[in-house]
Amino acid sequence: MSGLTLATISHSFSARRVLDTVSLVIRPGELVALVGPSGCGKSTLAAIAGGILKPDQGRILRQYQRHGMVFQQSRLLPWASARDNIAYPLTLGKLSRAQITERTHAAAQAVALLPDDLDKLPAQLSGGMRARVAIARALVVEPEFLIFDEPFAALDPALRRRMQDLVLSLAKARGFGGLFITHDLHEAARLSHRIAVMDRQGKGILGSLTPPGTPGARSEAQIFDFTQEARNHPLLHDLLNVDERAVTLDCACDTLGFQRCC
Template identity: 50%
Template sequence: MTIQRSVITLEGIGHGFLGRPVLDDVSLTLAPGEIVALVGPSGSGKTTILQIAAGLVEPLSGRVRRGYRRHAVVFQEPRLLPWMSARDNIAYGLRASGEPRRTRREKATRRARDVGLAAAVLDKFPAEMSGGMRQRAAVARALAVDPDLVFFDEPFTAVDVGLKRSLQDLVIEAARREHFAALFVTHDLAEAARIAHRMIVLSAETLRIRAEIPVGALLGREIGERGDRPIFELVEAWSRDPLLAELFAGGREEEP
Protein backbone atom coordinates (compact mmCIF):
# COMPACT_ATOMS: atom_id res chain seq x y z
CA MET A 1 0.00 0.00 0.00
CA THR A 2 1.34 3.44 -0.95
CA ILE A 3 1.24 5.99 1.86
CA GLN A 4 0.58 9.46 0.48
CA ARG A 5 2.52 12.20 2.21
CA SER A 6 0.66 15.21 3.49
CA VAL A 7 1.30 18.79 2.40
CA ILE A 8 0.41 20.05 5.87
CA THR A 9 -0.88 18.46 9.06
CA LEU A 10 -2.34 20.23 12.08
CA GLU A 11 -2.26 18.13 15.23
CA GLY A 12 -4.35 18.91 18.32
CA ILE A 13 -4.46 22.65 17.71
CA GLY A 14 -5.84 24.81 20.52
CA HIS A 15 -5.98 28.58 20.58
CA GLY A 16 -7.72 31.56 22.14
CA PHE A 17 -7.74 35.35 22.29
CA LEU A 18 -7.65 37.41 25.49
CA GLY A 19 -8.58 34.39 27.55
CA ARG A 20 -11.44 33.32 25.27
CA PRO A 21 -10.90 29.91 23.64
CA VAL A 22 -11.69 29.63 19.93
CA LEU A 23 -10.16 26.25 19.03
CA ASP A 24 -9.82 23.03 21.02
CA ASP A 25 -7.95 19.94 19.81
CA VAL A 26 -8.42 20.55 16.08
CA SER A 27 -6.57 18.22 13.71
CA LEU A 28 -6.61 18.15 9.92
CA THR A 29 -4.45 17.09 6.99
CA LEU A 30 -4.20 18.24 3.37
CA ALA A 31 -2.96 15.87 0.68
CA PRO A 32 -0.99 17.08 -2.36
CA GLY A 33 -3.31 18.71 -4.88
CA GLU A 34 -6.30 18.59 -2.51
CA ILE A 35 -8.59 21.58 -2.02
CA VAL A 36 -10.23 21.62 1.38
CA ALA A 37 -12.97 24.13 2.19
CA LEU A 38 -13.15 25.26 5.79
CA VAL A 39 -16.64 26.40 6.82
CA GLY A 40 -18.39 27.22 10.07
CA PRO A 41 -20.47 29.87 11.80
CA SER A 42 -18.97 33.14 13.00
CA GLY A 43 -16.67 32.53 15.95
CA SER A 44 -15.78 28.97 14.98
CA GLY A 45 -12.14 29.85 14.28
CA LYS A 46 -11.96 29.41 10.49
CA THR A 47 -9.56 32.28 9.90
CA THR A 48 -7.57 31.42 13.02
CA ILE A 49 -6.90 27.92 11.69
CA LEU A 50 -5.78 29.36 8.35
CA GLN A 51 -3.46 31.83 10.09
CA ILE A 52 -1.97 29.09 12.24
CA ALA A 53 -1.50 26.81 9.23
CA ALA A 54 0.18 29.64 7.31
CA GLY A 55 2.51 30.44 10.19
CA LEU A 56 0.99 33.87 10.82
CA VAL A 57 -0.17 32.90 14.32
CA GLU A 58 1.48 30.53 16.78
CA PRO A 59 -1.02 28.12 18.39
CA LEU A 60 -1.28 27.91 22.16
CA SER A 61 -1.23 24.13 21.93
CA GLY A 62 -0.66 21.45 19.31
CA ARG A 63 1.71 21.56 16.38
CA VAL A 64 1.86 22.04 12.64
CA ARG A 65 3.82 19.70 10.36
CA ARG A 66 4.64 21.23 6.99
CA GLY A 67 5.69 19.11 4.01
CA TYR A 68 5.83 21.75 1.29
CA ARG A 69 8.45 24.10 -0.14
CA ARG A 70 6.50 27.29 -0.55
CA HIS A 71 3.05 28.67 0.25
CA ALA A 72 1.08 31.80 -0.60
CA VAL A 73 -1.90 33.57 0.96
CA VAL A 74 -4.85 35.30 -0.72
CA PHE A 75 -6.70 37.50 1.75
CA GLN A 76 -10.25 38.80 1.75
CA GLU A 77 -8.89 42.23 0.80
CA PRO A 78 -6.38 42.33 -2.08
CA ARG A 79 -3.75 44.04 0.13
CA LEU A 80 -1.87 45.47 -2.83
CA LEU A 81 0.83 48.03 -2.08
CA PRO A 82 -0.64 51.37 -3.28
CA TRP A 83 2.68 52.83 -4.45
CA MET A 84 3.42 49.89 -6.74
CA SER A 85 2.00 49.10 -10.16
CA ALA A 86 -0.05 45.95 -10.69
CA ARG A 87 2.99 44.32 -12.29
CA ASP A 88 5.24 45.12 -9.34
CA ASN A 89 2.60 43.97 -6.86
CA ILE A 90 2.30 40.63 -8.66
CA ALA A 91 6.09 40.29 -8.67
CA TYR A 92 6.51 41.35 -5.04
CA GLY A 93 7.11 37.85 -3.68
CA LEU A 94 9.61 37.15 -6.46
CA ARG A 95 11.50 40.32 -5.60
CA ALA A 96 11.63 39.30 -1.94
CA SER A 97 13.12 35.94 -2.94
CA GLY A 98 15.84 37.60 -5.04
CA GLU A 99 14.58 36.86 -8.58
CA PRO A 100 16.27 39.03 -11.27
CA ARG A 101 14.17 41.98 -12.50
CA ARG A 102 13.72 40.61 -16.00
CA THR A 103 12.52 37.26 -14.69
CA ARG A 104 10.14 38.99 -12.28
CA ARG A 105 8.57 40.99 -15.08
CA GLU A 106 8.18 37.94 -17.32
CA LYS A 107 6.55 35.88 -14.57
CA ALA A 108 4.29 38.75 -13.52
CA THR A 109 3.11 39.19 -17.11
CA ARG A 110 2.43 35.47 -17.48
CA ARG A 111 0.55 35.25 -14.18
CA ALA A 112 -1.49 38.33 -15.04
CA ARG A 113 -2.50 36.61 -18.26
CA ASP A 114 -3.39 33.45 -16.32
CA VAL A 115 -5.89 35.36 -14.16
CA GLY A 116 -7.40 37.37 -17.01
CA LEU A 117 -5.69 40.71 -16.44
CA ALA A 118 -5.08 42.65 -19.65
CA ALA A 119 -1.55 43.82 -20.38
CA ALA A 120 -2.70 47.44 -20.15
CA VAL A 121 -3.64 46.94 -16.50
CA LEU A 122 -0.11 45.99 -15.46
CA ASP A 123 1.10 49.60 -15.41
CA LYS A 124 -1.87 50.81 -13.36
CA PHE A 125 -1.72 51.49 -9.65
CA PRO A 126 -4.29 49.88 -7.30
CA ALA A 127 -6.29 53.12 -7.03
CA GLU A 128 -6.78 53.03 -10.80
CA MET A 129 -8.06 49.46 -10.82
CA SER A 130 -11.53 48.05 -10.19
CA GLY A 131 -12.14 45.76 -7.23
CA GLY A 132 -12.19 42.76 -9.54
CA MET A 133 -8.89 43.75 -11.11
CA ARG A 134 -7.28 44.16 -7.70
CA GLN A 135 -8.44 40.74 -6.54
CA ARG A 136 -7.21 39.14 -9.76
CA ALA A 137 -3.84 40.78 -9.15
CA ALA A 138 -3.82 39.38 -5.60
CA VAL A 139 -4.41 35.86 -6.94
CA ALA A 140 -1.72 36.38 -9.58
CA ARG A 141 0.71 37.50 -6.87
CA ALA A 142 0.07 34.26 -4.98
CA LEU A 143 0.54 32.10 -8.08
CA ALA A 144 3.69 33.96 -9.15
CA VAL A 145 5.81 32.23 -6.51
CA ASP A 146 4.76 28.76 -7.78
CA PRO A 147 3.35 27.62 -4.42
CA ASP A 148 2.74 24.05 -3.35
CA LEU A 149 -0.02 25.24 -1.01
CA VAL A 150 -2.29 28.30 -1.19
CA PHE A 151 -4.32 29.66 1.71
CA PHE A 152 -7.49 31.49 0.66
CA ASP A 153 -9.17 33.55 3.39
CA GLU A 154 -12.68 34.29 2.06
CA PRO A 155 -11.11 35.95 -1.00
CA PHE A 156 -14.28 36.51 -3.02
CA THR A 157 -16.68 37.71 -0.32
CA ALA A 158 -16.69 41.34 -1.45
CA VAL A 159 -17.25 40.77 -5.19
CA ASP A 160 -20.51 40.42 -7.09
CA VAL A 161 -21.96 37.04 -8.06
CA GLY A 162 -20.77 37.04 -11.66
CA LEU A 163 -17.22 37.99 -10.78
CA LYS A 164 -17.17 35.52 -7.88
CA ARG A 165 -17.93 32.68 -10.27
CA SER A 166 -15.22 33.85 -12.67
CA LEU A 167 -12.67 33.98 -9.84
CA GLN A 168 -13.73 30.55 -8.62
CA ASP A 169 -13.16 29.20 -12.13
CA LEU A 170 -9.74 30.84 -12.11
CA VAL A 171 -8.77 29.04 -8.89
CA ILE A 172 -10.19 25.73 -10.11
CA GLU A 173 -8.28 25.92 -13.39
CA ALA A 174 -5.04 27.00 -11.71
CA ALA A 175 -5.25 24.18 -9.16
CA ARG A 176 -5.92 21.59 -11.85
CA ARG A 177 -3.11 22.93 -14.01
CA GLU A 178 -0.46 23.31 -11.32
CA HIS A 179 -1.56 20.73 -8.75
CA PHE A 180 -1.17 22.91 -5.66
CA ALA A 181 -3.12 22.12 -2.51
CA ALA A 182 -5.39 24.75 -0.99
CA LEU A 183 -7.12 25.52 2.28
CA PHE A 184 -10.08 27.69 1.34
CA VAL A 185 -11.99 29.52 4.09
CA THR A 186 -15.51 30.46 3.04
CA HIS A 187 -18.95 31.11 4.52
CA ASP A 188 -20.61 30.24 1.20
CA LEU A 189 -21.62 26.57 1.09
CA ALA A 190 -22.27 26.68 -2.66
CA GLU A 191 -18.73 27.96 -3.16
CA ALA A 192 -17.39 25.15 -0.98
CA ALA A 193 -19.39 22.59 -2.97
CA ARG A 194 -18.10 24.00 -6.23
CA ILE A 195 -14.37 24.21 -5.53
CA ALA A 196 -13.51 21.66 -2.84
CA HIS A 197 -12.66 17.97 -2.77
CA ARG A 198 -13.56 17.91 0.91
CA MET A 199 -15.36 20.25 3.33
CA ILE A 200 -14.47 20.58 7.01
CA VAL A 201 -17.19 22.03 9.23
CA LEU A 202 -16.13 23.82 12.41
CA SER A 203 -18.32 24.37 15.46
CA ALA A 204 -18.47 27.56 17.53
CA GLU A 205 -20.14 25.54 20.30
CA THR A 206 -17.59 22.75 20.74
CA LEU A 207 -14.63 24.68 19.25
CA ARG A 208 -13.82 21.52 17.30
CA ILE A 209 -14.48 19.96 13.92
CA ARG A 210 -18.16 19.09 13.64
CA ALA A 211 -18.00 17.11 10.39
CA GLU A 212 -15.83 16.22 7.41
CA ILE A 213 -17.77 15.92 4.17
CA PRO A 214 -16.39 14.29 0.98
CA VAL A 215 -17.95 16.77 -1.44
CA GLY A 216 -16.54 15.13 -4.56
CA ALA A 217 -17.93 11.73 -3.63
CA LEU A 218 -21.36 13.18 -2.90
CA LEU A 219 -21.56 15.04 -6.20
CA GLY A 220 -19.88 12.32 -8.24
CA ARG A 221 -18.00 14.92 -10.29
CA GLU A 222 -14.51 16.31 -10.33
CA ILE A 223 -13.87 19.94 -9.47
CA GLY A 224 -14.67 22.05 -12.51
CA GLU A 225 -17.28 19.57 -13.77
CA ARG A 226 -20.01 20.18 -11.19
CA GLY A 227 -23.30 21.56 -12.44
CA ASP A 228 -25.27 24.30 -10.71
CA ARG A 229 -28.31 22.13 -10.06
CA PRO A 230 -26.48 19.31 -8.21
CA ILE A 231 -24.66 21.94 -6.14
CA PHE A 232 -27.94 23.67 -5.28
CA GLU A 233 -29.56 20.37 -4.32
CA LEU A 234 -26.58 19.39 -2.16
CA VAL A 235 -26.63 22.70 -0.28
CA GLU A 236 -30.39 22.36 0.16
CA ALA A 237 -29.87 18.90 1.66
CA TRP A 238 -27.22 20.29 4.00
CA SER A 239 -29.73 22.87 5.26
CA ARG A 240 -31.84 19.99 6.63
CA ASP A 241 -28.93 17.99 8.08
CA PRO A 242 -28.93 18.16 11.93
CA LEU A 243 -25.15 17.75 11.89
CA LEU A 244 -24.84 21.07 10.03
CA ALA A 245 -27.64 22.94 11.82
CA GLU A 246 -25.17 25.31 13.47
CA LEU A 247 -24.19 26.67 10.06
CA PHE A 248 -27.71 27.93 9.51
CA ALA A 249 -28.29 29.23 13.04
CA GLY A 250 -25.46 31.76 13.35
CA GLY A 251 -22.69 31.61 15.93
CA ARG A 252 -20.66 33.64 18.35
CA GLU A 253 -19.01 36.93 17.51
CA GLU A 254 -16.12 36.33 15.12
CA GLU A 255 -12.62 36.05 16.57
CA PRO A 256 -10.09 38.85 15.90
Protein backbone atom coordinates in the same frame (compact mmCIF):
# COMPACT_ATOMS: atom_id res chain seq x y z
CA MET B 1 3.21 16.23 -2.48
CA SER B 2 1.21 19.20 -1.33
CA GLY B 3 -0.59 18.15 1.82
CA LEU B 4 -1.03 19.97 5.08
CA THR B 5 -1.64 18.60 8.55
CA LEU B 6 -2.76 20.79 11.41
CA ALA B 7 -2.62 18.71 14.57
CA THR B 8 -4.32 19.72 17.83
CA ILE B 9 -3.94 23.45 17.19
CA SER B 10 -4.91 25.77 20.04
CA HIS B 11 -4.63 29.53 20.03
CA SER B 12 -5.75 32.39 22.26
CA PHE B 13 -6.04 36.15 21.83
CA SER B 14 -5.75 38.08 25.10
CA ALA B 15 -6.66 35.06 27.21
CA ARG B 16 -9.69 34.28 25.03
CA ARG B 17 -9.32 30.86 23.48
CA VAL B 18 -10.18 31.10 19.80
CA LEU B 19 -9.03 27.67 18.69
CA ASP B 20 -9.13 24.65 20.94
CA THR B 21 -7.35 21.48 19.78
CA VAL B 22 -8.35 21.79 16.15
CA SER B 23 -7.03 19.11 13.81
CA LEU B 24 -7.36 19.07 10.06
CA VAL B 25 -5.63 16.90 7.47
CA ILE B 26 -5.54 17.99 3.84
CA ARG B 27 -4.27 15.26 1.55
CA PRO B 28 -1.87 16.02 -1.32
CA GLY B 29 -3.69 17.70 -4.18
CA GLU B 30 -6.89 18.00 -2.18
CA LEU B 31 -8.77 21.31 -2.01
CA VAL B 32 -10.64 21.49 1.29
CA ALA B 33 -13.23 24.14 2.00
CA LEU B 34 -13.52 25.12 5.65
CA VAL B 35 -16.90 26.49 6.64
CA GLY B 36 -18.23 27.70 9.96
CA PRO B 37 -20.19 30.59 11.47
CA SER B 38 -18.63 34.05 11.86
CA GLY B 39 -16.14 34.26 14.70
CA CYS B 40 -15.52 30.52 14.96
CA GLY B 41 -11.79 30.94 14.23
CA LYS B 42 -11.58 30.00 10.54
CA SER B 43 -9.39 32.95 9.63
CA THR B 44 -7.18 32.36 12.67
CA LEU B 45 -6.67 28.77 11.50
CA ALA B 46 -5.86 30.07 8.00
CA ALA B 47 -3.35 32.53 9.48
CA ILE B 48 -1.72 29.67 11.40
CA ALA B 49 -1.64 27.50 8.28
CA GLY B 50 -0.12 30.41 6.35
CA GLY B 51 2.64 31.00 8.89
CA ILE B 52 1.34 34.40 9.96
CA LEU B 53 0.55 33.25 13.49
CA LYS B 54 2.35 30.75 15.65
CA PRO B 55 -0.15 28.59 17.51
CA ASP B 56 0.02 28.40 21.29
CA GLN B 57 -0.13 24.63 21.03
CA GLY B 58 -0.17 22.03 18.31
CA ARG B 59 1.87 21.00 15.30
CA ILE B 60 1.84 21.96 11.64
CA LEU B 61 3.20 19.53 9.05
CA ARG B 62 3.65 21.04 5.62
CA GLN B 63 4.28 18.56 2.84
CA TYR B 64 5.24 21.25 0.39
CA GLN B 65 7.97 23.81 -0.24
CA ARG B 66 5.98 26.94 -0.96
CA HIS B 67 2.51 28.17 -0.31
CA GLY B 68 0.60 31.21 -1.53
CA MET B 69 -2.17 33.02 0.27
CA VAL B 70 -5.13 35.01 -1.00
CA PHE B 71 -6.82 37.25 1.55
CA GLN B 72 -10.16 38.81 2.20
CA GLN B 73 -10.17 42.34 0.66
CA SER B 74 -7.07 41.47 -1.38
CA ARG B 75 -4.54 43.20 0.92
CA LEU B 76 -2.70 44.82 -1.95
CA LEU B 77 -0.02 47.43 -1.27
CA PRO B 78 -1.94 50.65 -2.03
CA TRP B 79 1.17 52.57 -3.16
CA ALA B 80 2.39 49.91 -5.59
CA SER B 81 1.18 49.18 -9.11
CA ALA B 82 -0.54 45.89 -9.89
CA ARG B 83 2.76 44.70 -11.40
CA ASP B 84 4.73 45.53 -8.24
CA ASN B 85 2.05 43.94 -6.07
CA ILE B 86 2.27 40.69 -8.00
CA ALA B 87 6.07 40.80 -7.87
CA TYR B 88 6.19 41.61 -4.14
CA PRO B 89 6.76 38.05 -2.80
CA LEU B 90 9.59 37.57 -5.29
CA THR B 91 11.35 40.76 -4.18
CA LEU B 92 11.75 39.16 -0.75
CA GLY B 93 13.94 36.43 -2.22
CA LYS B 94 17.14 36.44 -4.23
CA LEU B 95 15.80 36.33 -7.78
CA SER B 96 17.25 38.54 -10.49
CA ARG B 97 15.24 41.41 -11.88
CA ALA B 98 14.77 39.55 -15.17
CA GLN B 99 13.45 36.46 -13.40
CA ILE B 100 11.06 38.57 -11.33
CA THR B 101 9.74 40.32 -14.45
CA GLU B 102 9.28 37.04 -16.29
CA ARG B 103 7.43 35.32 -13.46
CA THR B 104 5.31 38.38 -12.74
CA HIS B 105 4.13 38.51 -16.34
CA ALA B 106 3.43 34.77 -16.35
CA ALA B 107 1.32 35.07 -13.18
CA ALA B 108 -0.55 38.10 -14.55
CA GLN B 109 -1.26 36.19 -17.74
CA ALA B 110 -2.53 33.17 -15.80
CA VAL B 111 -5.25 35.32 -14.21
CA ALA B 112 -6.04 37.14 -17.48
CA LEU B 113 -4.78 40.56 -16.41
CA LEU B 114 -4.12 42.87 -19.35
CA PRO B 115 -0.75 44.63 -19.71
CA ASP B 116 -2.52 47.99 -19.34
CA ASP B 117 -3.86 46.96 -15.93
CA LEU B 118 -0.41 46.19 -14.58
CA ASP B 119 0.62 49.84 -14.31
CA LYS B 120 -2.45 50.83 -12.32
CA LEU B 121 -2.58 51.33 -8.57
CA PRO B 122 -5.06 49.16 -6.60
CA ALA B 123 -7.35 52.19 -6.14
CA GLN B 124 -7.64 52.41 -9.91
CA LEU B 125 -8.72 48.77 -10.28
CA SER B 126 -12.18 47.27 -9.92
CA GLY B 127 -12.91 44.73 -7.17
CA GLY B 128 -12.60 41.86 -9.63
CA MET B 129 -9.28 43.11 -10.94
CA ARG B 130 -7.97 43.48 -7.42
CA ALA B 131 -8.97 39.88 -6.71
CA ARG B 132 -7.13 38.80 -9.86
CA VAL B 133 -4.00 40.69 -8.77
CA ALA B 134 -4.19 39.04 -5.34
CA ILE B 135 -4.46 35.59 -6.94
CA ALA B 136 -1.59 36.38 -9.30
CA ARG B 137 0.51 37.45 -6.30
CA ALA B 138 -0.15 34.08 -4.69
CA LEU B 139 0.65 32.24 -7.93
CA VAL B 140 3.89 34.09 -8.62
CA VAL B 141 5.75 32.06 -5.98
CA GLU B 142 4.77 28.90 -7.89
CA PRO B 143 3.00 27.46 -4.85
CA GLU B 144 2.25 23.83 -4.30
CA PHE B 145 -0.43 24.75 -1.78
CA LEU B 146 -2.81 27.70 -1.73
CA ILE B 147 -4.67 29.18 1.23
CA PHE B 148 -7.73 31.29 0.48
CA ASP B 149 -9.23 33.30 3.33
CA GLU B 150 -12.70 34.34 2.14
CA PRO B 151 -11.14 36.02 -0.90
CA PHE B 152 -14.35 36.71 -2.79
CA ALA B 153 -16.66 37.60 0.09
CA ALA B 154 -16.88 41.25 -0.96
CA LEU B 155 -17.59 40.58 -4.64
CA ASP B 156 -20.99 40.50 -6.31
CA PRO B 157 -22.36 37.04 -7.24
CA ALA B 158 -21.46 37.19 -10.95
CA LEU B 159 -17.92 38.32 -10.26
CA ARG B 160 -17.55 35.79 -7.49
CA ARG B 161 -18.53 33.06 -9.88
CA ARG B 162 -15.94 34.21 -12.41
CA MET B 163 -13.27 34.17 -9.71
CA GLN B 164 -14.34 30.68 -8.65
CA ASP B 165 -14.00 29.54 -12.27
CA LEU B 166 -10.53 31.06 -12.31
CA VAL B 167 -9.55 29.13 -9.16
CA LEU B 168 -10.96 25.92 -10.62
CA SER B 169 -9.07 26.28 -13.90
CA LEU B 170 -5.83 27.17 -12.11
CA ALA B 171 -6.19 24.25 -9.69
CA LYS B 172 -6.79 21.91 -12.62
CA ALA B 173 -3.85 23.26 -14.62
CA ARG B 174 -1.37 23.38 -11.76
CA GLY B 175 -2.64 20.62 -9.53
CA PHE B 176 -2.15 22.44 -6.24
CA GLY B 177 -3.89 21.49 -3.04
CA GLY B 178 -5.40 24.08 -0.80
CA LEU B 179 -7.51 25.33 2.04
CA PHE B 180 -10.44 27.55 1.12
CA ILE B 181 -12.13 29.46 3.94
CA THR B 182 -15.66 30.54 3.14
CA HIS B 183 -19.09 31.24 4.58
CA ASP B 184 -20.78 30.29 1.37
CA LEU B 185 -21.89 26.67 1.15
CA HIS B 186 -22.46 26.94 -2.60
CA GLU B 187 -18.93 28.27 -3.11
CA ALA B 188 -17.53 25.47 -0.94
CA ALA B 189 -19.48 22.84 -2.89
CA ARG B 190 -18.30 24.26 -6.19
CA LEU B 191 -14.62 24.52 -5.41
CA SER B 192 -13.66 21.77 -3.02
CA HIS B 193 -13.11 18.05 -2.88
CA ARG B 194 -14.34 18.08 0.70
CA ILE B 195 -16.08 20.52 3.04
CA ALA B 196 -14.81 20.57 6.62
CA VAL B 197 -17.16 22.12 9.15
CA MET B 198 -15.71 23.99 12.09
CA ASP B 199 -17.27 24.15 15.52
CA ARG B 200 -18.73 27.57 16.21
CA GLN B 201 -16.51 28.02 19.25
CA GLY B 202 -13.39 26.78 17.54
CA LYS B 203 -13.44 23.50 19.45
CA GLY B 204 -12.33 21.37 16.57
CA ILE B 205 -13.65 20.22 13.23
CA LEU B 206 -17.12 18.78 13.64
CA GLY B 207 -16.92 16.65 10.52
CA SER B 208 -16.74 16.70 6.75
CA LEU B 209 -19.13 16.56 3.83
CA THR B 210 -18.08 15.38 0.39
CA PRO B 211 -19.91 16.74 -2.63
CA PRO B 212 -20.31 14.27 -5.51
CA GLY B 213 -17.66 14.19 -8.23
CA THR B 214 -14.62 16.43 -8.41
CA PRO B 215 -14.31 20.23 -8.43
CA GLY B 216 -14.73 21.63 -11.91
CA ALA B 217 -16.47 18.49 -13.15
CA ARG B 218 -19.66 18.99 -11.11
CA SER B 219 -22.75 20.19 -12.87
CA GLU B 220 -24.75 23.09 -11.49
CA ALA B 221 -27.61 20.66 -10.81
CA GLN B 222 -25.30 18.46 -8.74
CA ILE B 223 -24.07 21.44 -6.74
CA PHE B 224 -27.61 22.70 -6.19
CA ASP B 225 -28.89 19.29 -5.09
CA PHE B 226 -25.94 18.83 -2.77
CA THR B 227 -26.35 22.23 -1.09
CA GLN B 228 -30.10 21.75 -0.71
CA GLU B 229 -29.57 18.38 0.92
CA ALA B 230 -26.69 19.63 3.06
CA ARG B 231 -28.86 22.38 4.52
CA ASN B 232 -30.68 19.74 6.53
CA HIS B 233 -27.47 18.10 7.70
CA PRO B 234 -26.93 18.56 11.46
CA LEU B 235 -23.24 19.45 10.85
CA LEU B 236 -24.28 22.64 9.12
CA HIS B 237 -26.93 23.71 11.61
CA ASP B 238 -24.75 26.39 13.21
CA LEU B 239 -23.47 27.68 9.90
CA LEU B 240 -26.99 28.25 8.64
CA ASN B 241 -28.76 29.27 11.84
CA VAL B 242 -26.42 31.07 14.23
CA ASP B 243 -27.29 34.70 14.71
CA GLU B 244 -23.93 36.33 15.39
CA ARG B 245 -25.65 39.14 17.34
CA ALA B 246 -26.76 36.54 19.91
CA VAL B 247 -23.25 35.15 20.32
CA THR B 248 -21.26 36.52 23.22
CA LEU B 249 -17.50 36.50 23.22
CA ASP B 250 -17.14 34.20 26.19
CA CYS B 251 -19.81 31.65 25.45
CA ALA B 252 -21.53 31.41 22.13
CA CYS B 253 -24.46 29.61 23.68
CA ASP B 254 -27.58 29.04 21.69
CA THR B 255 -29.62 26.33 23.37
CA LEU B 256 -31.39 25.58 20.13
CA GLY B 257 -28.07 25.02 18.33
CA PHE B 258 -26.33 21.88 17.35
CA GLN B 259 -23.63 22.32 20.01
CA ARG B 260 -24.94 22.81 23.51
CA CYS B 261 -22.10 24.54 25.25
CA CYS B 262 -23.76 25.85 28.42
